[in-house]
């Protein structure tokens with residue numbers, strides 16, 4: 132994860148994707164490997180089979196709104212999502228992602244200009260996104276140093292174990 | 295310049311004036327964990343930490359999976375009990391007392407001016423009593439258990455001035471649904487909400503809790519009401535320390551402010567699959583429902599059950615509709631029993647369940663089959679929230695839920 136820079140193919144989602152769509156309550160108490168088989172089940176049933184580790188997610192407004200279940204960012208980290216870029220995030224999802232070391236970036240304007248299958252380059256530290264397919268660049272909102280530090284270390288628990 | 299409630303609380307915690315937009319590391323007054331404890335504890339163990347920062351400031355209970363529906367959950371509960379004994383965590387209520395947010399409020403853990411975090415998104419309920427309550431995930435909670443502090447962005451505030459007098463049978467739930475429908479589910483994203491004005495002042499503590507509870511449904515981190523004599527009265531005998539009044543300064547700066555006149559408000563319903571998909575009940579009138587759910591941390595208090603009982607008294611729930619009642623806590627259950635509310639509901643055919651989350655989040659008990667429809671007094675109607683992803687959940691006030699259970703179809707409570 133050198134420098135929190137990622138390049139990969141994009142999966143796109145719309146507005147208000149809530150945590151029940153990411154990780155339905157029925158599967159919430161399952162271990163991540165089983166829960167991940169049901170990720171986005173109701174809205175993108177092919178996702179769990181076809182998503183490859185290292186790929187990226189681009190979404191509209193309010194991605195991850197809803198419950199505080201950390202299993203939502205957890206399953207996305209488990210399936211290997213390199214980063215999630217969205218117009219905006221549900222607050223708790225955003226915090227949880229930072230806490231578990233799943234890179235997230237708020238990037239206004241991104242969703243209208245990105246199609247599923249495009250290749251993106253995401254630089255979390257610089258808060259820059261480049262669509263290599265269309266050669267367009269987008270400026271995101273830079274994360275606070277405290278959050279970047281958690282992402283660099285791979286999550287807030289690493290900060291704890293290092294004292 | 296003056297301060298909002300959020301700015302006041304963070305300034306107190308930091309012992310220096312802070313402004314919206316600042317990032318701070320703040321000390322936590324109280325941490326609440328339900329079954330989320332299991333994950334937080336496992337995280338802590340893997341980080342090599344086995345003691346907590348302050349056993350007196352941690353509240354643990356079970357509510358999401360009560361009674362334990364699976365062997366896995368029974369084992370999880372058992373593991374938590376063992377840890378509680380080993381760590382000396384003081385406030386442990388087990389599965390006995392009810393839904394976390396109601397219990398936190400009843401037992402005096404949510405106090406004006408306190409910074410409270412919980413492993414549950416509706417921790418913002420405590421704003422009804424002037425506590426800065428907010429939901430966090432289990433990893434951040436693990437950090438809190440170890441360190442007793444957490445980073446926050448001091449939020450900007452959105453003010454909702456509730457003007458006028460609420461018509462009879464229209465409830466605080468209807469106001470919140472109306473706000474979500476009119477302004478959208480992101481209107482307070484990342485922000486603190488303050489509900490003020492004459493309708494807020496006139497509202498009971500129970501009604502305020504309903505609105506603060508759903509503040510997160512419009513994106514908010516906190517959902518405050520000003521604390522007043524009613525708050526102090528409510529907390530008397532519950533809180534270990536004296537409570538106080540708390541309100542924003544008159545010249546505080548707001549990100550935005552909205553006027554909401556409630557005097558002509560009708561009963562509202564949030565249609566599938568978004569809390570923002572709101573219309574007057576009368577426009578959904580007649581839509582058949584297979585299940586009606588009365589209860590939860592949103593609308594499972596005595597006032598809520600009583601409204602439903604008044605509608606259902608001497609009548610019978612539609613034969614093809616099941617009405618589940620989930621009182622928010624044991625205290626509510628007992629009060630509802632003593633006052634005859636439980637009896638009235640049961641005589642009308644309601645199924646009275648134990649105080650717990652029940653089907654509210656789709657975990658277990660009372661789930662919906664594909665194609666089924668439920669009218670519910672809970673706070674979320676997302677796709678798949680209450681069982682099948684092909685089921686539909688409509689959100690409404692307890693009165694609307696009761697009227698709809700009676701007719702077996704969505705019904706404006708003013709008609710029955």
Ligand code: SF4
Pocket residue numbers: 357358393394395414416590591592650651654655672673
């Ligand atoms: S009753 Fe529903 S909203 Fe309230 S804590 Fe339980 S699952 Fe969450």
